[in-house]
Amino acid sequence: MKLFNFISLSFFIAGNAMAASFNFDASGSEPLYQTTLPKEAYQASHRDNLKDLIILNAAAEQVPYSIVPYEVLNPTKPLEESQPLKIFSMQNGVKSTSNQINIDLNQGGNTSINLTNNQALQQPKIAYLFDLGKKHPMLKKIKVDWQGADGKLIAMQAFTSNNLKDWTNIGQSVLFKNTSDGQTILQNTIELYAFTEERYLQIRPSEIDDTDFKLISVSAEYTKAQNEILPQLWQTLSLLNREQAQNGIINIDFESDARYPAKYLRIDLPQLNTITNVQVLTRNKADAPWELVINSPIYRVNKQGRDTVNPDIKINPKVARFWRLQFNQSNGGIGAENPTFTIGWLTETVIWNARGKAPFTMHLGDHASTANAVSLSNLMPDYTPEKIKAIPVAVLNPINNEPAEKNVSPWITAPDYKSWLLWAGLALGVLLLAGMAYSLTKTQHKK
Numbered sequence: 110m111k112l113f114n115f116i117s118l119s120f121f122i123a124g125n126a127m128a129a130s131f132n133f134d135a136s137g138s139e140p141l142y143q144t145t146l147p148k149e150a151y152q153a154s155h156r157d158n159l160k161d162l163i164i165l166n167a168a169a170e171q172v173p174y175s176i177v178p179y180e181v182l183n184p185t186k187p188l189e190e191s192q193p194l195k196i197f198s199m200q201n202g203v204k205s206t207s208n209q210i211n212i213d214l215n216q217g218g219n220t221s222i223n224l225t226n227n228q229a230l231q232q233p234k235i236a237y238l239f240d241l242g243k244k245h246p247m248l249k250k251i252k253v254d255w256q257g258a259d260g261k262l263i264a265m266q267a268f269t270s271n272n273l274k275d276w277t278n279i280g281q282s283v284l285f286k287n288t289s290d291g292q293t294i295l296q297n298t299i300e301l302y303a304f305t306e307e308r309y310l311q312i313r314p315s316e317i318d319d320t321d322f323k324l325i326s327v328s329a330e331y332t333k334a335q336n337e338i339l340p341q342l343w344q345t346l347s348l349l350n351r352e353q354a355q356n357g358i359i360n361i362d363f364e365s366d367a368r369y370p371a372k373y374l375r376i377d378l379p380q381l382n383t384i385t386n387v388q389v390l391t392r393n394k395a396d397a398p399w400e401l402v403i404n405s406p407i408y409r410v411n412k413q414g415r416d417t418v419n420p421d422i423k424i425n426p427k428v429a430r431f432w433r434l435q436f437n438q439s440n441g442g443i444g445a446e447n448p449t450f451t452i453g454w455l456t457e458t459v460i461w462n463a464r465g466k467a468p469f470t471m472h473l474g475d476h477a478s479t480a481n482a483v484s485l486s487n488l489m490p491d492y493t494p495e496k497i498k499a500i501p502v503a504v505l506n507p508i509n510n511e512p513a514e515k516n517v518s519p520w521i522t523a524p525d526y527k528s529w530l531l532w533a534g535l536a537l538g539v540l541l542l543a544g545m546a547y548s549l550t551k552t553q554h555k556k
Contacts, residue, residue: 129153133164133461133469135503140464141488142503144471146176146457148342149507152367153473155519157428159457163472163480166465171481173462175488179339179455182494191252194310194327197238236313237324246331247304251312253284253297253328257321260287264315267299269307279305281315304332343453344369346432351447357438363450365430367519371452374422376434378409378448381416385441389422391429393520399433421453430520460488460500471505474519 267280280301346363353359390399407419436443
């Protein structure tokens with residue numbers, strides 16, 4: 110009996126040694142509550158995307174929950190409009206400059222930067238010019254209609270300019286249309302690399318002898334995005350190392366102290382009037398190869414006493430321990446001082462079922478064999494953002510207790526002590542049975 114009690118106590122201690130706990134301050138007796146997850150929740154987790162999060166009632170029973178991304182609660186609805194453009198034909202395209210950097214600053218505080226690395230191109234026989242106007246909404250794509258070249262892939266390039274002299278390659282695509290047996294395949298969209306507010310637009314086929322192509326109509330697909338300030342959580346990473354290779358590459362490494370789902374990158378350059386390009390790479394183990402996350406221009410320039418920096422860099426959500434900023438001295442480089450590197454992510458909300466009696470608590474960092482995470486439709490079959498926001502709010506408060514192993518890295522998954530103890534218990538049981546069998550055999554032999 111004492112052995113059984115010891116094993117049970119060991120299970121309890123092992124299951125809770127590495128967990129961080131929080132209390133829910135929920136009033137009333139509603140079936141569902143919503144709680145915004147703080148940074149401390151991510152700092153306590155030992156698994157990507159909070160896979161070790163559990164919510165318990167007073168009887169220590171797990172209750173179901175669903176983690177709702179910010180975008181689900183706050184969907185953005187860009188306003189799109191299509192506007193036909195007047196076509197101006199040109200007999201010769203304009204060469205784009207190579208290795209060109211353009212920075213435009215205006216009194217309104219808006220800044221745009223274009224880094225290009227284009228080779229001078231052979232000129233097609235015809236190009237098309239469009240005047241978008243001095244001020245227009247952000248342009249992201251173009252739809253075209255043309256005659257001729259049916260069944261033929263037509264490579265197209267797009268360029269923008271503010272002065273009809275300096276052109277920047279802003280996009281490329283392949284047009285195609287063909288009809289067979291009453292079915293039509295049509296690809297008539299040219300996607301731009303980024304939103305542009307430049308006044309002039311030029312598109313042209315890449316092939317010089319493409320004489321079978323005639324542009325009929327072009328429409329600009331403008332996007333008026335809602336200017337909404339997104340609530341974000343930010344964490345500055347710790348600087349680990351800086352190394353300079355002989356080929357002019359500078360690597361600056363950082364480490365994250367938790368499994369943050371980074372979606373925004375903020376790189377604070379130390380020196381004024383720095384214009385450069387950065388490659389961001391990640392890995393989770395010190396001996397693993399680096400993986401490229403994004404290649405992006407960054408800058409910090411000063412005009413009339415005012416600093417202007419590049420916007421935060423948006424990436425696909427990425428959980429990583431080690432982050433590297435890589436600069437090339439032949440492409441702007443960086444000075445002797447190191448930048449500050451901060452990652453950000455959008456707030457997430459946990460919708461949970463208040464099943465059973467209070468108090469309700471949330472735990473992270475434990476090696477839970479099963480976390481009762483369900484899809485939102487299981488909790489709210491007909492959910493909408495408005496219905497979710499109407500759910501009562503339960504405030505989350507950390508429990509003031511020190512974890513037994515507070516120095517354990519969150520990048521090390523909590524050991525599965527429960528499984529170890531189970532196997533140990535089974536092994537001990539086998540030994541006890543073997544001892545009993547041996548004792549019984551010995552007794553019978555004496556008789």
